Amino acid sequence: MSTKPMRQQVEEYIVELQDNIVSALEKLDPNAPAFKRDSWIRAQGGRGLSCVFALPPPDSSTPAQSQNSALEKGGVNISVVHGNLPPAAIKQMRADHTSVPYDPDSQNSLPFFAAGLSLVIHPRNPHAPTAHANYRYFEITEAEKEGKAGKVVAWWFGGGCDLTPSYLYEEDGVHFHKTLKDACDPHGKTLYPSFKKWCDEYFYILHRSEARGIGGIFFDDFSNEPHKHLPDDQPRPRTPDEIFAFIKAAGNAFVPSYLPILERRINTPYSDHERRWQLIRRGRYVEFNLIYDRGTKFGLQTPEARIESILMSLPETARWEYMSDLGSDEASEEGKLLKVLRTPREWV
Numbered sequence: 265m266s267t268k269p270m271r272q273q274v275e276e277y278i279v280e281l282q283d284n285i286v287s288a289l290e291k292l293d294p295n296a297p298a299f300k301r302d303s304w305i306r307a308q309g310g311r312g313l314s315c316v317f318a319l320p321p322p323d324s325s326t327p328a329q330s331q332n333s334a335l336e337k338g339g340v341n342i343s344v345v346h347g348n349l350p351p352a353a354i355k356q357m358r359a360d361h362t363s364v365p366y367d368p369d370s371q372n373s374l375p376f377f378a379a380g381l382s383l384v385i386h387p388r389n390p391h392a393p394t395a396h397a398n399y400r401y402f403e404i405t406e407a408e409k410e411g412k413a414g415k416v417v418a419w420w421f422g423g424g425c426d427l428t429p430s431y432l433y434e435e436d437g438v439h440f441h442k443t444l445k446d447a448c449d450p451h452g453k454t455l456y457p458s459f460k461k462w463c464d465e466y467f468y469i470l471h472r473s474e475a476r477g478i479g480g481i482f483f484d485d486f487s488n489e490p491h492k493h494l495p496d497d498q499p500r501p502r503t504p505d506e507i508f509a510f511i512k513a514a515g516n517a518f519v520p521s522y523l524p525i526l527e528r529r530i531n532t533p534y535s536d537h538e539r540r541w542q543l544i545r546r547g548r549y550v551e552f553n554l555i556y557d558r559g560t561k562f563g564l565q566t567p568e569a570r571i572e573s574i575l576m577s578l579p580e581t582a583r584w585e586y587m588s589d590l591g592s593d594e595a596s597e598e599g600k601l602l603k604v605l606r607t608p609r610e611w612v
Contacts, residue, residue: 349373423514444481451506
């Protein structure tokens, strides 16, 4: 057990995790340009590092072979920020965290700290799935007194990881989910099934009546308080150190859960028809992120938000067809994917 404050432990971990993930992706395609490292400072308090992969426009002086890179767009970002929560935000957070102090007659703000890693990888090949992951920590403290930081009064972790294929490969779905389950199980047998179900429910495009992808795990507000998505009478992580150990296991599972799938699919031959379907599926990805995703909406509504980092999750190219017939044939490869998206499957 570390004696360092949890905020320091989380910051050190996400810096290391970001470096490990970006290094693994760069080794996958050594002929492609490296990720662009973009370090930034938040004027209101904090810092971040955005590692983004994006090819220059085709008419640039970039060598032609790099335009055939394994990735088309990707980003692995970390942020470590702090500041003050206004009363309205405090009231909203108290709904899920009774330990958050809230006085409806007070206009006082409370100091907060937030740190996390967020990534989205969009491969070029239609047979290689998009992947998303996010792991974060949030804490609220009492107001500073005599130059000393106030006591932590509320804290929680959140995050998850999910897979969004354009074409369904059974073995990929099994591998991805099994790797996540193996990471979760040592920390509590209820974690994977509970968070897998939550993921299926969260990454759902209501107006399309279909999931964004084939899921993974998703969770939020994970602390020592009772949790509506976890049975309270079953063993599970409860202390900050126990939950952080689970977070690290889940974060460390990203590379072994996704990279083998990426390696298998990036050189698969594909047709214009398959590329067209991939771009339509990316359109669905954009719809979810801009209409439903809480993180994206919160970021866009935040004053002085860093818009480039928030919209990093969007693909470089996407497509919307009016009344497209792709996927309407249930026996087609596109139809097989839609069947799973409309009826979530238990993969392991």
